[in-house]
Amino acid sequence: MNFSQEATVWSCSSCGGELSLIKVGFTYMKGNFEVDLPACSACGLVLVPESLALGKMAEAERILEDK
């Protein structure tokens, strides 16, 4: 999945900077993941797009919960 489109739509309101695709870490039920997501490298703000939260991420949550 490529979220470069989202990266151009949103900007960091805190510093006014651009978002760029950066490796973002996630953890859930002893599982660790890294995903390239739009994020503000200066402020640490990350963007989890709706499509990711309701799609692949929800799927991964369910799989981990069943382990």
Next chain:
Amino acid sequence: MEKNELVAWENKCIQEESPECTSACPLHVNAKLFLKEIQKGDWDAAYKVLNKTMPFPGILGRICDHPCEERCKRGPVGGPIAIGALERLCVERYTGKKRVQLLPRKDHRIAVLGAGLAGVTAAWDLLKKGFIVSVFEPGDRLGGSLWDLPEQLLPREVIIEELSILETMMADIRLGIKLDKVLFEQLCEEYEAVILDRDSLRGIDLSLKLDNDGLIATSPATGATGRDGVFAGGGTRFRGGFSPVMETLEGRKPALSIERLMQKVGLEFGRENEGPCTTRLFTSLEGIDPLPRVVAADSVKGFTEQEALLEAKRCIQCECMECVKKCLYLERYKGYPKKYAREIFNNERILLGAARHYNVFVNSCSTCGLCETVCPNDFYMGDLCLEARRTMVDQKFMPPSLHEFALQDMAHSNGELFSLCRHEPGKTESAWLFFPSCQLCGTTPGEVVSSYRYLRDRLSGGVGILLHCCGAPAFWAGREDLFKEALDDIRAAWAEMGKPRIITACSTCLNIFQEHVPEMKPVSLWDIILQVGIPDSACAHGITGNTVGVVDPCVTRHNPVDQKGIRRILKALGIQIEELPLSGEMPECCGYGGLMYNANPALARDVVARRTTASDNDYLAYCAMCRDNFASAGKRVSHLIEHLFPAVTGGDPAARSWTSWSERRANRGRVKEMILRDLGEREEAQAEEYEKLKLTISPDVMKRIDARRILQEDIRKVIFHGETSGKKMRSRQNGSYLAYLQPGNVTFWVEYSPEGDGFTVLNAYCHRMNIVGIMQ
């Protein structure tokens, strides 16, 4: 679940029991599968089905006296399937190889004396199992009395061809042998076991005990003669007439006994169902078209293939599936309770690291009990699933997402924003204690408060109030700890109030109290109303055509008294009643029960959607969640309390929309506030800063975020965080903001834009995965 519990559960479901045809067949030929293959036009597969169980299918397929037909369930609806005639056609048209799978050769040598149908069957069975078999026959050919059957029924070349299979199975065949006592004694010495075909040996003295028919006496279960290693069978023609299929069984039985003897296991153990037996399988004939039996145009030649296909298609493929036919949940997982019990058992034994695929299944059952009502054997999935949920909680593999929202909702009801226990204003004693239920307060706060005022007017001795959740969500979630805590709180409050009689307006609360706190002697609000009189405020407003389909809640299944009471109230209000198909003892759940809506929201939506199609009339519910769930599915539905204690007269309660989870909580708070006001008390609630944010949410967005179980409280927290910390993103497209926050286990995302002195919520979504942050 322990192994013995699994066995008990499995035994309760009868779906895998043999159909009548197979049970009636002495050989247990799978006639259902045989007919299914013909229905598909696969005659070779049909032949294979026969070949699996029948010895010499070419012979038996032609001459079988088909006792299966007598017990065929098709009998009363058009006449039994002509299984015998179909078998005949099947073996007649079979031109493929006649294969018999032999097991590895064993060292045991067995002698068969007499080669009638029983004798050759015994030889066939033993050879298949790998034994070394010698057949001794006085005549010059195998088959005995088979040769006496009419040529037209059993052509001679078929006898020869079929029996020659024994040679390919490596039988040692000796013809023209004089069968007498000398030979018998000699064979008893040389062979490990001997089988006697009584059809060929009648009248020959072997010094064995005889029965009344002059046949060698045997144990009916095993064919044992009383002499070690000597078994006998056959001779049905001397006992009421030759039955080819019983004669075959007569050969099969001693063969199986010999196998057991050689394996040194008990001869008799577990053989009760050998031969014709009864079956527990239930098959409903409801809706089966009574198609008459197909008659062959040429009665001499029998069925053509076309006729046979038509006849086979009359087979209804007997099975039970009564519960699966009624329950969308059981249907959706493509099995039936016996299979599900096994899956649940296995699910509890998954090795660490592997996926437990049945977690959601276990937690999707609404526990409504419709399965138990329709099951001929009272299988209740609810008990099975609730027990499994408790195990999941105990063994710590209950997925946290499945119940968290529901348990948080329960915690809200039992927290300071709703929970309350007071005597009636101005009184210090309570003869009664009104327990309106958290979900009813959540959907009809004004009506609940009016009903409380009514109870205070009509009942003497003081009517106290107890606002609390009965603990049902914890019970359904398998959380015995939380359930006990809720009930302990209620029991303590009830005792503190002087043990008054509990009045509840919710069927689930009533059910929970009756089952778990019977000493409270709970009674329903509707029952009290019938006793003390319909309230003056009652009106039948807003009902289309003045007729309603009454939606009985699933928990009233075993409470016909309350169900009748509701109908009496409706009649008193002048409302016409339509009885829906799933009413009385047949109601299905609305999707709330068992927390189905929480563990499997898509299924819960489908269950309700299906139920809305049962009638075009408005529905009338007397369970808060039924009302809200039907309303959410777009059905015109009102709650009884909206007619008994209407906020306004002449309104249209059935037009009232669905209720969001946020509204439910706000409404509960409102009930508490109104009751405290009546008591002259005031809640000094300290509102958090974020709670003061003004939100505008369109109905579309509201519906979407509610389905995602996002509360307005969560949204306020996120926006407050974004606005006060500045940690938010801004859209270059429309200037809206996006902020996120993880107040508990869930991270909420809200897209919003400032509007006036508040905010318009454009979207919200959430996930449970924790954000660690940017990786270096």
